Amino acid sequence: MDRWDKMKIIDKENFIFPNIIDYKKDYLKSETKLPEGVVLEKITKGINEIIFDYLNTKEFQGVGEKFTSLAEESYNSGIIFYIPKDVKVESPIKIEFDMDEENPVVINQNIIVAEKGSEGTIIMDYTSSEKVGAFHNGLTKIYAKENSIINIIKVQRMNDISHNFDSNIAIVKGQGQVNWISIELGSGISSSNYSNFLEAEASEANLSSIYLGDGKRKIDLEYSMIHKGPRSISNIETKGVLMDHAKKVFKGNLDFKKGARLSKGIEEEYVILLDPTVKSDSIPALLCHEDDVEGEHAASAGQINENKLFYLMSRGLEEREAKKLIVEASFRPIIDRIPYEIYRNIVVDEVERRLMDGKN
Amino acid sequence: MERRKTYIEDVDRGIYDIKNKFTYRYKSDKGLTPEIIIEISKEKDEPKWMTDFRLKSLEIYSSKPVPTWGADLSGLDMDNIITYVRPDADMGDSWDDVPEDIKKTFELLGIPQAERESLAGVGAQYDSEIVYHNIKQELVDQGVIYTDMETALHQYEDIVREHFMQLIPPNDHKFAALHGAVWSGGSFVYVPEGVNVDIPLQSYFRLNAPGAGQFEHTLIIVEKGANLHFIEGCSAPQYRVTNLHAGCVELYVRENARLRYSTIENWSRNMYNLNTKRAIVDKNGTIEWISGSFGSKVTMLYPMSILKGEGAKSEFTGVTFASTGQYLDTGTKVVHAAPHTISSINSKSISKNGGHAFYRGLLKVTPDAYGCKSTVSCESLMLDNESASDTVPVIKLDNDNIDIGHEAKIGRISDEAIFYLMSRGINEEEAKAMIVRGFVEPITKELPLEYAVELNNLINIELEGSIG
Numbered sequence: 001m002d003r004w005d006k007m008k009i010i011d012k013e014n015f016i017f018p019n020i021i022d023y024k025k026d027y028l029k030s031e032t033k034l035p036e037g038v039v040l041e042k043i044t045k046g047i048n049e050i051i052f053d054y055l056n057t058k059e060f061q062g063v064g065e066k067f068t069s070l071a072e073e074s075y076n077s078g079i080i081f082y083i084p085k086d087v088k089v090e091s092p093i094k095i096e097f098d099m100d101e102e103n104p105v106v107i108n109q110n111i112i113v114a115e116k117g118s119e120g121t122i123i124m125d126y127t128s129s130e131k132v133g134a135f136h137n138g139l140t141k142i143y144a145k146e147n148s149i150i151n152i153i154k155v156q157r158m159n160d161i162s163h164n165f166d167s168n169i170a171i172v173k174g175q176g177q178v179n180w181i182s183i184e185l186g187s188g189i190s191s192s193n194y195s196n197f198l199e200a201e202a203s204e205a206n207l208s209s210i211y212l213g214d215g216k217r218k219i220d221l222e223y224s225m226i227h228k229g230p231r232s233i234s235n236i237e238t239k240g241v242l243m244d245h246a247k248k249v250f251k252g253n254l255d256f257k258k259g260a261r262l263s264k265g266i267e268e269e270y271v272i273l274l275d276p277t278v279k280s281d282s283i284p285a286l287l288c289h290e291d292d293v294e295g296e297h298a299a300s301a302g303q304i305n306e307n308k309l310f311y312l313m314s315r316g317l318e319e320r321e322a323k324k325l326i327v328e329a330s331f332r333p334i335i336d337r338i339p340y341e342i343y344r345n346i347v348v349d350e351v352e353r354r355l356m357d358g359k360n
Numbered sequence: 361m362e363r364r365k366t367y368i369e370d371v372d373r374g375i376y377d378i379k380n381k382f383t384y385r386y387k388s389d390k391g392l393t394p395e396i397i398i399e400i401s402k403e404k405d406e407p408k409w410m411t412d413f414r415l416k417s418l419e420i421y422s423s424k425p426v427p428t429w430g431a432d433l434s435g436l437d438m439d440n441i442i443t444y445v446r447p448d449a450d451m452g453d454s455w456d457d458v459p460e461d462i463k464k465t466f467e468l469l470g471i472p473q474a475e476r477e478s479l480a481g482v483g484a485q486y487d488s489e490i491v492y493h494n495i496k497q498e499l500v501d502q503g504v505i506y507t508d509m510e511t512a513l514h515q516y517e518d519i520v521r522e523h524f525m526q527l528i529p530p531n532d533h534k535f536a537a538l539h540g541a542v543w544s545g546g547s548f549v550y551v552p553e554g555v556n557v558d559i560p561l562q563s564y565f566r567l568n569a570p571g572a573g574q575f576e577h578t579l580i581i582v583e584k585g586a587n588l589h590f591i592e593g594c595s596a597p598q599y600r601v602t603n604l605h606a607g608c609v610e611l612y613v614r615e616n617a618r619l620r621y622s623t624i625e626n627w628s629r630n631m632y633n634l635n636t637k638r639a640i641v642d643k644n645g646t647i648e649w650i651s652g653s654f655g656s657k658v659t660m661l662y663p664m665s666i667l668k669g670e671g672a673k674s675e676f677t678g679v680t681f682a683s684t685g686q687y688l689d690t691g692t693k694v695v696h697a698a699p700h701t702i703s704s705i706n707s708k709s710i711s712k713n714g715g716h717a718f719y720r721g722l723l724k725v726t727p728d729a730y731g732c733k734s735t736v737s738c739e740s741l742m743l744d745n746e747s748a749s750d751t752v753p754v755i756k757l758d759n760d761n762i763d764i765g766h767e768a769k770i771g772r773i774s775d776e777a778i779f780y781l782m783s784r785g786i787n788e789e790e791a792k793a794m795i796v797r798g799f800v801e802p803i804t805k806e807l808p809l810e811y812a813v814e815l816n817n818l819i820n821i822e823l824e825g826s827i828g
Binding site for chain 2: 242256258261273274275276277278279280281282283284285286287288289290291292293294295296297298299300301302303
């Protein structure tokens, strides 16, 4: 889509990829036995072009064609997760990438197919060891068929000399549901794109995300909900905090195509700004080619509410402590949606550490 | 149903669609060359700096590409737009001196009557030249200047030279450059310090020549503590060839001054309306934009407020109504460039019968502009599913001490609301028209009475027999 004002904080066109080397560590951790018929394996070369051709959609740009084609052609990791009809995979599939000196590059392609009436949950965690300038470029494709539910949680907490590019696409069929939780805490440069195609009657996609920008971090987020089917539903809820010299661009696209009768879409972005040196840009776009829909978007930006701060400080909390509490309160509803305590704690601790270490 | 709708639209445009025989005293050839520019400038007896300015602008125009980010402008054949048409009349300050057919057109549009009843001054532009300009004597005595740009260029050359195309330089975009090269007509208003002009001034622009362009330049300076309401109206009859409107409006609002700029634009449906409007506001000054976009084939219009002084304020209230074959790309831009500046944006758009309404806006806060407040609200109403409505507000914040809120909504008229009104004995079409009128009410209540009535009439007729 041609934009009036293309806001760029990351020069993607001129970004130079590092040398692509193998990722030798084990990243697929499945603790329990999987139900019969479920396929869960590491991706091997050449497999997806044949089987998952239908996941290619021309409307999908991801974070940039250069990045998505790198992930499609030169991946060094990734999974294939297939859930047969009516099968519910109870335990979450855990995928953990911990980039270190020997394995600083992750280029992964993940393909998730949920047959009719099936259900599954995936957690993907990206970390990098201290002082390693890691590079992650990912492409996750989800195909959720009729009445299926896919929950996917992405936690990105790589160090601030790392680069993160992540493209995600979901194609959701009738009454299918894809629920994303995106926790963006790390990487010096981070660009992520989530595109959801609600293809049929009552397709649903929900996206909850938090981001924390401190230091000189650059964050580029683009979330799209493309309503094609009637009665399709989408929700975007984003909460962010920016401090120090952090820069952020948020683009939220709520796109009602012709035929998306009686669809509903809500898009919200709230950002708390803690320092005068931050930059926060937003384009919450609402595109509509169908009259009988309900679309809403809201955005707000500003400092921490003074009354809240004053109240907490009058109760004996220090300013920094009080601010931390207010930020946490804003993040908490989204963090609480992560279904596993261990990850909830990881995220809470990380947020706390960063807020307390910073000059705020 | 479809047939009836067309019928009504034709009747509706009645008074706008009266075509006069195309008589003119001077007409430049089609297309653009430096020779034509020099000729226009000579014909207008302009100072040399203006001729040079025009030539420089033409150079910029030729070097800039046609913008591709918004509307499809491929239907615009620049080589066939006649840039300068001088009507067969001299400018007068007595209505009786205006030639009969031109006078008749404006009378049908209600211009002189409005002047008698509720306006402090009126200017009327027919094709490229102002044909009538008048202002109440008591305002003249207070030092208020209200005249056409050509006269201003000769009589107030220093002021014009200091401000002309400083806010909108020709290298801003292709059509600003075109304007710089071929501008003609428009109004010049100067309100001295402390003068309160309590009744509105109005300029009306009418384009009669087929395949012509209108490039009027409006320059308004409201000095410290002064107050002005300026109204701009536009219309043109329907011809088969495309017409182009690429005017410029430059507004200077000084300390503690207040300017309200209202526009009701009802160009015919073959018009490319590529107007540029910009205001710069000093300390504690206020700019208020009231903007109604109803006509034209394609509109790309984003009035911009630059809040340069501490405590400056801007308010934008806009309504856009896009129907068959129309692509109306409108919005507003606000730059908070000083501390404690305040802006509010309230935009409503309606699209029906295949019309495409597009809200495109920019809200920018510079690093030093702490303590700013802004609210943005965009609402869109779709009356059928052949139409389209898009909202793309860009928000750029470069400091933390601000309070920004943005909201947008899109939808159709709710069945419950229609059902309720119908249960009260109102028929369906009237119920829908009532709801639409309620939707645009925040705009209509800001307009002077006769404009509010005109707007309501427009909405009535536009809707009748066309939805359901």
